[in-house]
Amino acid sequence: MRRFLLAGVVVALVAAAPASAQTVPSSMASLGDSITRATDVCCWYGDHPAQSWSTGGGVLDGIRSHYERLRALDPAIAGRNYNDARAGARMRDAPAQAQAAVAQGAGYVTILMGANDVCRTSRSAMTSAADFRTQFTQTMDILATGLPAGSHVFVSSIPNVYRLWQVLHVNPVARLVWAAAGICQSLLAETNTEADRQAVLAREVELNGALADVCAQYTMCRFDGGAIFDYPFASDQVSRLDYFHPNLAGQSVLASVTWQHSWWGGA
Numbered sequence: 001m002r003r004f005l006l007a008g009v010v011v012a013l014v015a016a017a018p019a020s021a022q023t024v025p026s027s028m029a030s031l032g033d034s035i036t037r038a039t040d041v042c043c044w045y046g047d048h049p050a051q052s053w054s055t056g057g058g059v060l061d062g063i064r065s066h067y068e069r070l071r072a073l074d075p076a077i078a079g080r081n082y083n084d085a086r087a088g089a090r091m092r093d094a095p096a097q098a099q100a101a102v103a104q105g106a107g108y109v110t111i112l113m114g115a116n117d118v119c120r121t122s123r124s125a126m127t128s129a130a131d132f133r134t135q136f137t138q139t140m141d142i143l144a145t146g147l148p149a150g151s152h153v154f155v156s157s158i159p160n161v162y163r164l165w166q167v168l169h170v171n172p173v174a175r176l177v178w179a180a181a182g183i184c185q186s187l188l189a190e191t192n193t194e195a196d197r198q199a200v201l202a203r204e205v206e207l208n209g210a211l212a213d214v215c216a217q218y219t220m221c222r223f224d225g226g227a228i229f230d231y232p233f234a235s236d237q238v239s240r241l242d243y244f245h246p247n248l249a250g251q252s253v254l255a256s257v258t259w260q261h262s263w264w265g266g267a
Helices: 002-016 066-073 091-103 129-146 161-168 172-181 194-215 248-260
Strands: 028-032 081-083 108-112 152-155 221-223
Touching (some): 066 108, 161 194
Parallel strands (some): 028 108
């Protein structure tokens, strides 16, 4: 009887153990767009994946990425951080990125996708909520059927693009860069009315709702509950190269806030 009681205690302790003690992955991959590629994050134009909030491993950059935090929990993940995101990607590109993550045997996948689905040349070019939902479902199906058993997926909400306009539209340099580079004209064009901008915001809310709904259908998936969309980022967290992407401080906040809502947020 004593043997059975001890066995029961061991089982109970294992069941109660935090995820960080049981399921720290030995590899990870990130799906997404230029935000996850850390485009224009600092100093010169282009992608800087070492400074990515998700899989970045750069030193002395002030960013504690998910990869770096997981490596601190278990060094077995070292060198197995795959950034499959691509600048300019939309949700229609996510299934192909998911296939890459499957081929890499990732035990953990982060997804931050959708900014380019609302940031288009015009509002009529934005991705519909129905298409976005279908494309994300395809992505999750690929991950659910192809990743190793016990894998985890974390999905970030889309950052609030309307807030970008709120915090920077008073900056004449930002407005000049947005116009000259044609950045997110569906929202940031000078000719837009407030009603136009609210229409883009409404579509983004729909897309974030689709992320939440679809993710909830998979036990391996965890959504951030809208934490990134709700985060009140400031102008000094935005790149001065393009006045659109997160800078080093922005990537650091992105890493911190998403980590709090990840599978190992308590670790």
